[in-house]
Each structure stands twice: as C-alpha cells, then as structure tokens.
Amino acid sequence: MTNLSVRNFLAAAAAMACLSFAPYAHSAVPAANLPDFTDLVDKVGPAVVNIRTTTTLAPSSSGQRSAPPGMGDGDMSEFFRRFFGIPLPQTPRGGDQGDRGDRGDRGGSPDQSDNNDEEKSAGVGSGFIVSADGYVMTNAHVVDDADNIYVTLTDKREFKAKLIGVDDRTDIAVVKIDATNLPTVTIGDSNKVRVGEWVVAIGSPFGLDNTVTAGIVSAKGRETGDYLPFIQTDAAVNPGNSGGPLINMQGEVIGINSQIYSRTGGFMGIAFAIPIDEAMRVADQLETTGKVVRGRIAVSIGEVTKDVAESLGLPRAQGALVSSVEAGGPADKAGLQPGDIILKFNGAAVETDTDLPRMVGDTKPGSRATVTYWRKGQSHDVPITVVQTQPEKTAKADAQQSPAPKPRPSNSLGVTVSDLPASQLKSLKLRTGGVQVEAVDGPAARVGLQKGDIILRVGDTDISSAKQFEQLTAHLDPHKMVAVLVRxxxxxxFVPIKPRAQGK
Known part of the structure; x- marks a missing residue:
C-alpha cells in the first residue's frame, strides 16, 4: 500500500510538472523569430569588395618597420590618427607579411617595375559596387596617398582601380575598375532609418574579406565634428571595415561605415556611418566632374547657447551665430553682421550651427537664397547670392597697437575699456564702432574676457565709445544675464555675463 501511494504521488507530481513548465516552454518559441540575415548577405555580399592600397618604394627601403601582420601601415595609422591622435606603434617587419603572394589576376606575384621599385602595403579597407560597369564607392581615407589601388571581388578576381575623385570633407571616394556585368547594391533612403532597427555591416576588418556583423541603429543625426551627421550603430566595425556598406533588413545600403569610438583600439559598441543620401550626392558629382562643388556665403559661425538665447530674447537656443563676415562676400553684401543669428536658410530651420554649412554647401553656386536672421530682438529676411567655395584664406592679424589707455574705474561687468582710433576701426571694418578691453576682473574675468578683446554690443545696444559703455553698464540689472558681443x-x-551690483 505504501508503494502504491508512492507511485500515485510520483505520477501526480510528474503531471503537475508538465503542466507547470508548459507555459515556459511555450514562451521560448518567439526565440525562433530572431532575424535571419542569410538571404540578405546572399543578396548584397557579392557587391561588397575588398580595397587594398600600396605605395611605391625604392629598393633602399629594406629593413623598414610596418604594421602588425594582416594590417597595412596606412590603414592602422589612419585608425590611430582619426580616433586617438597618436602615431601607430611600429613593429619590425618579419618577412613578407604585409603583402601575400596571391594577387588574383596578376599571376600570384607582386608587381615590380623595371627599375626594381617595389610596392609596399599602405592600407586595407572596404567598398561596394554602385554600377555594373565598375564604379565603386568607399571612404576617402581608405585611398588617401595611395600610389596604387586594388579591388578584390568575392569571386577572388582582382583589378587595379582608377581613382575617379575624392572629397575629404565628407570622407567619400569613388574608384573605377575595368569590368562589366558586375553585381551592384541597392541604394536605400537614410531619411527613413529608424532608431532600433536591425542593420548589417559587411567589410574586411583586419583584412578578413566579407566579414558580416549585425546590430541595431543606436542613434541618428549624431554630430561628431565632421561635415555630415552620422548614423550610430552597435554593429561591430573595426579597422578595414571603413568604406563598407551599412545595410537594412530590406538589403538596401543606408550608410557607409566610416568611424568608430574606442578607448582601447578595439570595437567598443559604437560605430558611425555616413548617411547614404548625402554620400550619393557627393558620389554623383565625383563621377561626373571628379570634384565636389559647394556653395558658401562667406561667414564664420558659432553655437547659440541657452544663455545667449535667453539674453537676446530668443524663445529657445537655435540657429547659427555669425562670428565673422568676410569683407565683400555674399553675406557682407546682403548686410549680415557679426552677432546676427541665422534662424532659417531658404525657409528651412537652422536648428544648430552645424546645420548651416550643409544647407549652404548643398546649394548650387550662383543661385539666390533667403536668409532669416535675428538682430536686436527682431527677425529679418534678406536675399543672398550663394557663391562657390574657395580655398580658405589665412587672415593676418592687425599689428597696429592702440594708444596707452587712461585708467578707468571698474564697472558692473568688471571690464575697463578704451576708445578705438579711427584708423583701427577702419582696418577692422567695424561699422558700428566698438571699444577695446584693457583690463578685466570679476564677472568679465570669470567668463574669459581678455585684454585686447573688442566689445561691439551690450544687449541690443551698439557700443561706439568708452563713455557710452560706462553709462550703459552703470544701469544693468544685476539679477539678469546680459549678452555682450565680443570680437x-x-x-x-556673444558672451553672457551676469553683472555685479554697483559698489561690489
């Protein structure tokens, strides 16, 4: 009887266990719904290429030092330069490790000229074919300073490529190989990219051809100080992935893998890709003319901070602060002045100072645009003719010294000023005058004003003399920030300063 009870108990326990674990077994089923990238890779993979660059060296270069095996000096040097600002730690060359003998169509031996010059591996990167007749897109830094560019397809055919054009500002390059009926990628729309969607990166990290990694879009419009905003992703990207495609789940290229953030030299979960719509605009110009033509309005700009916006009466911090205007340029002819805040360009809102260069740069030189700017509490519209970007000019500092200042009492801003002579006003092209800072203390010193700075405006009032400046600063409210326009x-x-109470 005892044995029967035990049997009954065990049977009941087993039945309960099946019932108890059934829901958990059912909940595990959705794991089968994880994304499958195999069809996507089959579709896009053949159009992704390996790009290898070399430089030509004289025979006397034996005994040189190079990068670790499997990675050319150029690519690793570029990696360390772009992300750490330091040179590549060099290691002695141990045999022919940088360039292997298998050169595809070139017969399995390194190219050598009749005068015994030899090729040295300069870097390795990735790219993708955008047209069946051999146009390939990659990063500018992949092909920088290369004497020879070699493109290897997934079927192991290798071609010597011709450089069509490079645009360093966007880090885009186009090369051409002599081939036809090539597989191509499908170009997507980076404006439709959504944060959180799955993406795939294909490239040649550390020379490992056709490596596939996956992740999600971590952020859009990520500003890194470069000309374009980036797509941020956590798909593993390493040196050698540069120039390869970032692909969505429809098999469309939405970006070009370009940069990573790292404190160790390896992948840390943050990679950046150039949006494909911006890249294609550049590539189209490179294919057509070999160069990129951009518009300019000849101004230097800066950030509009929250304090500056509040002190100038702007509803929120937005726009681009005009910090200088090139004499005789489009902005100067249109009447823009230092201290103006550009809010719109051709009707499109300028949210941050990094938006304006892209808007102006994408405008065809010679066309007219409308600029909306903020000055002294009001917005204004002005037509402006965009011109073609020219090489940057180096401005010469004005060497003329102002006369010895007369001692003046410190004021609520903690700054002593002097009048500017007419000759200096003319040489500096100051339309509304200004006063020169001779000494600072208190509030002015805390915000970084220095001797030699020129104060052009306090709040909405243009400053024309030291006397006017002293009268104005004597009546500033010590409880409110005031925006001081400084050159x-x-x-x-604009430098926001909180005045001190008189007598302190």
Whole structure:
C-alpha cells in the first residue's frame, strides 16, 4: 500500500510538472523569430569588395618597420590618427607579411617595375559596387596617398582601380575598375532609418574579406565634428571595415561605415556611418566632374547657447551665430553682421550651427537664397547670392597697437575699456564702432574676457565709445544675464555675463 501511494504521488507530481513548465516552454518559441540575415548577405555580399592600397618604394627601403601582420601601415595609422591622435606603434617587419603572394589576376606575384621599385602595403579597407560597369564607392581615407589601388571581388578576381575623385570633407571616394556585368547594391533612403532597427555591416576588418556583423541603429543625426551627421550603430566595425556598406533588413545600403569610438583600439559598441543620401550626392558629382562643388556665403559661425538665447530674447537656443563676415562676400553684401543669428536658410530651420554649412554647401553656386536672421530682438529676411567655395584664406592679424589707455574705474561687468582710433576701426571694418578691453576682473574675468578683446554690443545696444559703455553698464540689472558681443581676432561671439551690483 505504501508503494502504491508512492507511485500515485510520483505520477501526480510528474503531471503537475508538465503542466507547470508548459507555459515556459511555450514562451521560448518567439526565440525562433530572431532575424535571419542569410538571404540578405546572399543578396548584397557579392557587391561588397575588398580595397587594398600600396605605395611605391625604392629598393633602399629594406629593413623598414610596418604594421602588425594582416594590417597595412596606412590603414592602422589612419585608425590611430582619426580616433586617438597618436602615431601607430611600429613593429619590425618579419618577412613578407604585409603583402601575400596571391594577387588574383596578376599571376600570384607582386608587381615590380623595371627599375626594381617595389610596392609596399599602405592600407586595407572596404567598398561596394554602385554600377555594373565598375564604379565603386568607399571612404576617402581608405585611398588617401595611395600610389596604387586594388579591388578584390568575392569571386577572388582582382583589378587595379582608377581613382575617379575624392572629397575629404565628407570622407567619400569613388574608384573605377575595368569590368562589366558586375553585381551592384541597392541604394536605400537614410531619411527613413529608424532608431532600433536591425542593420548589417559587411567589410574586411583586419583584412578578413566579407566579414558580416549585425546590430541595431543606436542613434541618428549624431554630430561628431565632421561635415555630415552620422548614423550610430552597435554593429561591430573595426579597422578595414571603413568604406563598407551599412545595410537594412530590406538589403538596401543606408550608410557607409566610416568611424568608430574606442578607448582601447578595439570595437567598443559604437560605430558611425555616413548617411547614404548625402554620400550619393557627393558620389554623383565625383563621377561626373571628379570634384565636389559647394556653395558658401562667406561667414564664420558659432553655437547659440541657452544663455545667449535667453539674453537676446530668443524663445529657445537655435540657429547659427555669425562670428565673422568676410569683407565683400555674399553675406557682407546682403548686410549680415557679426552677432546676427541665422534662424532659417531658404525657409528651412537652422536648428544648430552645424546645420548651416550643409544647407549652404548643398546649394548650387550662383543661385539666390533667403536668409532669416535675428538682430536686436527682431527677425529679418534678406536675399543672398550663394557663391562657390574657395580655398580658405589665412587672415593676418592687425599689428597696429592702440594708444596707452587712461585708467578707468571698474564697472558692473568688471571690464575697463578704451576708445578705438579711427584708423583701427577702419582696418577692422567695424561699422558700428566698438571699444577695446584693457583690463578685466570679476564677472568679465570669470567668463574669459581678455585684454585686447573688442566689445561691439551690450544687449541690443551698439557700443561706439568708452563713455557710452560706462553709462550703459552703470544701469544693468544685476539679477539678469546680459549678452555682450565680443570680437577676438577674426571671430565674433556673444558672451553672457551676469553683472555685479554697483559698489561690489
């Protein structure tokens, strides 16, 4: 009887266990719904290429030092330069490790000229074919300073490529190989990219051809100080992935893998890709003319901070602060002045100072645009003719010294000023005058004003003399920030200062 009870108990326990674990077994089923990238890779993979660059060296270069095996000096040097600002730690060359003998169509031996010059591996990167007749897109830094560019397809055919054009500002390059009926990628729309969607990166990290990694879009419009905003992703990207495609789940290229963030030299979960719509605009110009033509309005700009916006009566911090205007340029002819805040360009809102260069750069030179700017509490519209970007000019500092200042009492801003002579006003092209800072203390010193700075405006009032400046600062409210327009060298910006109470 005892044995029967035990049997009954065990049977009941087993039945309960099946019932108890059934829901958990059912909940595990959705794991089968994880994304499958195999069809996507089959579709896009054949159009992704390996790009290898070399430089030509004289025979006397034996005994040189190079990068670790499997990675060319150029690519690793570029990696360390772009992300750490330091040179590549060099290691002695141990045999022919940088360039292997298998050169595809070139017969399995390194190219050598009749005068015994030899090729040295300069870097390795990735790219993708955008047209069946052999146009390949990659990063500019992949092909920088290369004497020879070799493109290897997934079927192991290798071609010597011709450089069509490079645009360093966007880090885009186009090369051409002599081939036809090539597989191509499908170009997507980076404006439709959504944060959180799955993406795939294909490339040649550390020379490992056709490596596939996956992740999600971590952020859009990520500003890194470069000309374009980036797509941020956590798909593993390493040196050698540069120039390869970032692909969505429809098999469309939405970006070009370009940069990573790392404190160790390896992947840390943050990679950046150039949006494909911006890249294609550049590539189209490179294919057509070999160069990129951009518009300019000849101004230098800076950030509009929250304090500056509040002190100038702007509803929120937005726009681009005009810090300097090139004499005789489009902005100067249109009447823009240092201290103006550009809010719109051709009707499109300028949210941050990084938006304006892209808007102006994408405008065809010679066309007219409308600029909306903020000055002294009001917005204004002005037509402006966009011109073609020219090489940057180096401005010469004005060497003329102002006369010895007369001692003046410190004021609520903690700054002593002097009048500017007419000759200096003319040489600096100051339309509304200004006063020169001779000494600072208190509030002015805390915000970084320096001797030699020129104060052009306090709040909405243009400053024309030291006497006017003293009268104005004597009545400032110590409980409110005031925006002081300051010129230093060729740049002009608003500096928010909180005045101190008189007598302190």
């Amino acid at each position: 230093r060298g060729e740049n002009t910006q």
